[in-house]
Amino acid sequence: MKKIRLGIVGCGIAARELHFPALKELTDKFEIVAVTSRTREHAEDFAKLVSETLGSTPQVFNSYEELLLSKQVDAVDLTLPIELNVPFIKQAVEHDLHVICEKPISTDVKSGKELVEFSLQTNKVIYIAENYRHAFKYNKIRELLHEGAIGQPIFVDWHLWIGMDKENKYVKTTWRQIPKHIGGFLSDGGVHHIAALRVMLGDIEWVSGQVKRITDYLGDVDFLSTLFEFKTGVVGNYTVSYAVKGEKYFEIVGTEGKIRLTPNSIVLSGKVNEEIPLIQENTFKKEFEDFYEVLTTEKPNILGNPAEALKDLAFFEAAIKSKGEKVEIERLIKEA
């Protein structure tokens, strides 16, 4: 089996804590051969981590440009400040390399849309890594809904009280403190939730939202509440605060029952009464496996498709701009 020679670009939290733990389980598929980071020290630390864990030492490059020109990699894995995603992806493709890039696709819909258009002009794979699309729980819920486990779904409600304090490692990231991406944490963290909602219930037609800024240390607005409608007619509320900490709440209500998501299980009640335990899984590993299949087989790039990532981001741009007005997602993308 052909191994993909991978260059890691950006050695921050996502590279160290999310991607590397997945990649180290996939040494039959990926070989980390090159590393670069804005700070050379970070790149060297990362190379050392790879070396100590896997026994082979990737080459440290002083710059992204040098890595791209090295001819040593087949693909790059980008975990960067969001504003660098689009230019770095384009640069990789222009150097004839495939790309996997951590979500969100970009800072805003306009630049994200440009990338989607760019992706249609190349035969290189541009894979936006959204691990929530690979998660068992959301895919299982989609399946349950399709089986009619709660009758006709009517309504979904998701509250998340994430409550990050000043010492949170993400909060301390400079590029998150002065975000160039729309809505700061709202879009950065939020695309996961919208990806999950879309896995379960399909595309969203429109959203009406209102934002608030509750704390001064989260870089931007940090609270959002929305009303929205899926193309199927299912109505939803999604409310999130990165300032206030508390219990999450997730439920889908249908004509014949209800699905709740708890930290450990999917709970069905009504027509079907069942508790389905959540499985232990590494969704990052799943996304790299999918990326590998897209690179090495005829499998189309569905789960990492930039157009899908753009829809997740567009929800936030729509909701943040809304101030209570209805914003149609497709129209927002079209007119961006």
Next chain:
Amino acid sequence: MKKIRLGIVGCGIAARELHFPALKELTDKFEIVAVTSRTREHAEDFAKLVSETLGSTPQVFNSYEELLLSKQVDAVDLTLPIELNVPFIKQAVEHDLHVICEKPISTDVKSGKELVEFSLQTNKVIYIAENYRHAFKYNKIRELLHEGAIGQPIFVDWHLWIGMDKENKYVKTTWRQIPKHIGGFLSDGGVHHIAALRVMLGDIEWVSGQVKRITDYLGDVDFLSTLFEFKTGVVGNYTVSYAVKGEKYFEIVGTEGKIRLTPNSIVLSGKVNEEIPLIQENTFKKEFEDFYEVLTTEKPNILGNPAEALKDLAFFEAAIKSKGEKVEIERLIKEA
């Protein structure tokens, strides 16, 4: 103490099951001396109920007109199909009588607004009976919020899955099956919830909503989900279905804690951790006591004020017309 001589107009569910049980506890304040109903038999049954319970038999009138002309009553208590509220209230006042009338104020904002304007031209009391404004739990929560029990309130969410079946006594009422009031059960039942929200959190600035019709036997749309904002900046979601039955969910989230309402208690968590048991109370009795005080003392008509009832109704007209667009409540009233 002066007793108010009361004429009961309309002898349906509300008169028998909501108002009479309250009035029979208030024989020192009210004397039911007259009764009329569209169906004479219902009026006679009601008179019999009064007679058997209280020992004095009210006079049964063939028509509202006759009752108004009888000079035997000081005030009328109207529990009618909603479309009769405004004309019947006006007629009572024109006959120099005070009125207490079961919510909602009217079928729509336009006619409700006319009644509010009419109420300002008379010194007769027009009291719209909204028992939720008198409930301990909502007033207690308002107090807790004012005391800062959860810090700065940010968000309120209220889901109600009322789930009425075809055999429900309200569903079987003809005027509810072919409703002339906006949104059928949505406004009929819903004004209670908005009254409660306004007791707790003040006036609502705007709403964005979406409605659905899930069943065919509830006369009109039967599901509503909304995003809205109070004048204070608190954001809310209110979702209700009269078709789907399920557990209610109510919470207010603040910067330093949360208030949940359970069937038996108010549960505070965060800054304050306390469970406050709900008290046994008859909120209809409280509203009649308040009506009595307004009639017999200098107490202003605040809790039964038609202008307040109009705001509750306006929320629904706004939310139903919205289809995702932002509708400002005051503007809707102004332009009606």
